[in-house]
Amino acid sequence: MKSKHTTEIASLGEFGLIDRLTSRLALRSGTTLKGAGDDAAVIDLGDDVLLLTTDMLTEGIDFDLSYFPLKHLGYKAIVRGVNDILAMNARPEHVVVALGVSAKISVEALDELYEGMEHACNELGIDLVGGDTTASMNGLIITVSATGRAKKEDVVYRNGAKEHDLICITSNLGAAYMGLHLLEREKRVLQDVENPEPKFEGHEYLLERYLKPRARTNVLEALREEGIRPTSMIDLSDGLASDLRQICRASECGARIYLERIPIARQTTELAEEMHIDPVIAALNGGEDHELLFTVPLDKQEAVMRLGLVDVIGHITRPESGVILVTPDGEGIALKAQAFDR
């Protein structure tokens, strides 16, 4: 590198790096309906569109093989890749997997990884249609690239939220984050113990949420059956605060969400308190929830509540109102990506 001036990636802030890298990208093909900047790219096929996305997991950052069973890791890698297709309201169809493998990984370990991938593909009714295996100097690397199909008019982008729309989420938040914290704690506590027996009783739900997140295809199907088309949608991977801000940024709007309406599982709250973590922080900023965050028009309130699969946590506002978390005593706090200030 001969650059006289170098900039650390972290200094660019929340959306800085992606914005900077993708802003230069020219779109030449008339078939590209949406390039970078949403959960997946959208490519014109005539009546239908093709969705395309890619997702990389690296050892030591995204997973720790000392406690992450390879079968689960394979399953999770596929679900993560496919979630970006689901978040466009599309049907996932095909995945390809590129692996970087270090010399220390055995064939049996890769068998397990593939078993988990195949299990996920089977559940989702999709095909794993190829891949690439290369050596890696340091640790396992998994890139899952996924395609999907949808009718053009069915695709839901991040940028369609309108004032008064309701903000909805599937399942509950913060559980995966607490599952990860539990795994990290037991690893730390037992690192010098000869036959370690980690204490996971009562926390199975949290572990499963972290190790084996489920794709919410059922929610999308239920919405379709009820004739509810989300106005905007995103995969909840970076945490509610950051992902809601992505929707507001793309849709040029603000949002108000209500703290007491954010669904947090009992198990999440219990472990968070035991570990002196604020469960609200886990829910807002923990990340890796892999639930769907979406908006629906106000007049769909009853219909969406009736599904029993979704919580309404707030509504969309004008852009100048900002992205606000309302506490039970009515105080409004501006939501930031990685933390929130009282």
Place this chain on the structure above:
Amino acid sequence: MKSKHTTEIASLGEFGLIDRLTSRLALRSGTTLKGAGDDAAVIDLGDDVLLLTTDMLTEGIDFDLSYFPLKHLGYKAIVRGVNDILAMNARPEHVVVALGVSAKISVEALDELYEGMEHACNELGIDLVGGDTTASMNGLIITVSATGRAKKEDVVYRNGAKEHDLICITSNLGAAYMGLHLLEREKRVLQDVENPEPKFEGHEYLLERYLKPRARTNVLEALREEGIRPTSMIDLSDGLASDLRQICRASECGARIYLERIPIARQTTELAEEMHIDPVIAALNGGEDHELLFTVPLDKQEAVMRLGLVDVIGHITRPESGVILVTPDGEGIALKAQAFDR
């Protein structure tokens, strides 16, 4: 890992790992025309097909940033990804890029990488439509996933070679391998020198072949214009010996290629001799040529020669004859993947 018995990946041999991992993959979707096992997957779109492929490059294995300019690396990553689409006789259309970046990489370095990617996309008339950036504990990782389109009847697989077909290659072989050796030599020689001035004069061609391989879209266009449809095709990435064996394996045939017909550039031969490397080894086993290896029916001999873009190096035989390299004195040597025995 609790497996009692573990197998090293290397022990599975040439095609063992991929075979083992992909053999378990079930194809559920009626739209999957070809899953794993060719340069790209083939997905039914009606009249057309969609091609899908993925390719990972890892620092320290596939490239060395101490001498690989990031702009070239970006360019090469795209060309590699796209070559797998070209090798199916399809038109590349879209790519997505997943990056793993270590803390030591600056924003300016990623700018350069993207500049090279964008340059390649512009030359190829394709769109970079998105990606993913994650942290990496150890070095830069680049996964390029590419899509392409073709009419169903135009797709060329690895498995269509027939007895008597002619074996053709584009450009010449072994140059990228010698370019890499030169870069490695200069790095070694100059590692303790304060202001190193590597000696590259006269070797620019070899460096370019390694650092900036070109996609051979022109050859495919010329074949199409002449009405020549290859019967089988593969991207020459692992070396002629291995890639020809892939075609023979998929097509259930043998092959005879003639040593004196294998095109090797003068610059390749000169540097190989200077470095005491057999230029034939460089051409057969060097790899990273990123040329096209394909077969055409015997009656297309004149037409294919007239193009002036292709060398005919041999012909397809019955499977029981094996994959044979014929030396100038008429001796036949069985080609192995990584070396050949006299």
